[in-house]
Amino acid sequence: MQIKRLKLSGFKSFVDSAELRVERGLTGIVGPNGCGKSNLLEAIRWVMGEGSAKSLRGGAMDDVIFAGTTQRPSRDFAEVSILAESDAANDVGDFGHEVEVVRRIERGAGSAYRINGRDVRAKDVALVFADAATGAHSPALVSQGRIGSIISAKPAERRAMLEEAAGISGLRNCGQPRPI
Template sequence: MRLKHLELQGYKTFAARTDFAFKGGLTAIIGPNGSGKSNVADAIQWVLGEQSFGRLRAKRSEDMIFTGSNERARMGMAQASLTLDNYDGWLPLDYGEVVITRRAYRSGENEYYLNGTRVRLRDVSDLLAQSGLSKRTYTVIGQGLIDQALSLKPDERRALIEEAAGITGHQAKRETALRELDETRHNLERVQDILGEIEPRLRYLKVQARRAEERMQVQADLDTQLRIW
């Protein structure tokens, strides 16, 4: 799997539709200060589901949208699309190419799409987590991250390495499974308590039902004898 295209429209400084093609090998995006190089990296993180505005160098969702210039009016929506080559089946989808799209509106609403079909953020996150390409696996390494990692405490560095290796996702699933197992155990104990409360009552009702049946049988026998007489 590899990144083939990044298409931006209305995203930060990219008002017009702009397509970045990533061919095999290394690709360098160069340009003067203020030309939008960092915004390209931000856009990749954004499409992958990043929710931290700090990591996206923004304060709110609306900051993703082109604010306008002397030549162009501000836009009402930002859109970014990643096209991934999936012919090796790295992503668990039956598509040779997978297009992930995210849109942001000035209302604060965000939309997510997989190959043109609208999905939830959770759907995108779960898909990427299965492939090790989630928003927090350090697919995109920002400036200063290496220096920051070297200054971490051992426990913090281990947590960072586990997160980058994708272990964190498995740990989260394990914790969720253990929590659900614990809830199931509590529910089972509650059911057993309820059964313990109603079993004596059930036994009493069974005795009463048997006596009622016996009385009905005696009454039926008596009615038969009366008709014979």
């Protein structure tokens, strides 16, 4: 599955609507400290169903909503949408070859999800991104702190990380006889 577009509104530092188009290939996000690079990655994880406010650097899920500054008032909601396309000829579940997932949270009201305009449950979103290479906990989404742990990892740990990223970590003992 390939991400084609990310739209954000009211999500953390993205108070105004912003749209990011993603082309095929490797995508890196660079920029000075404090410009929102980590917030983009967190927006992707959030719309894919991330349920832990702590993993999004917050105390509560409402913390993803723009809190306001001296120049800008706080927002009452945050919304992130992601447009993804299936790599294979297969459709994405019951949703077709291309799928748009939207997650919206209103202050004090919790999150709501939509897929291709239909209201769905968080579980339905998780099923769309259920394969090993996509989803909120995808090894392809490398956060700032994770880079340091990869660099300082022992060779065996690094190999395990690469196998997980390639989706082959479960194959290590495949084909070997099991003890009875």
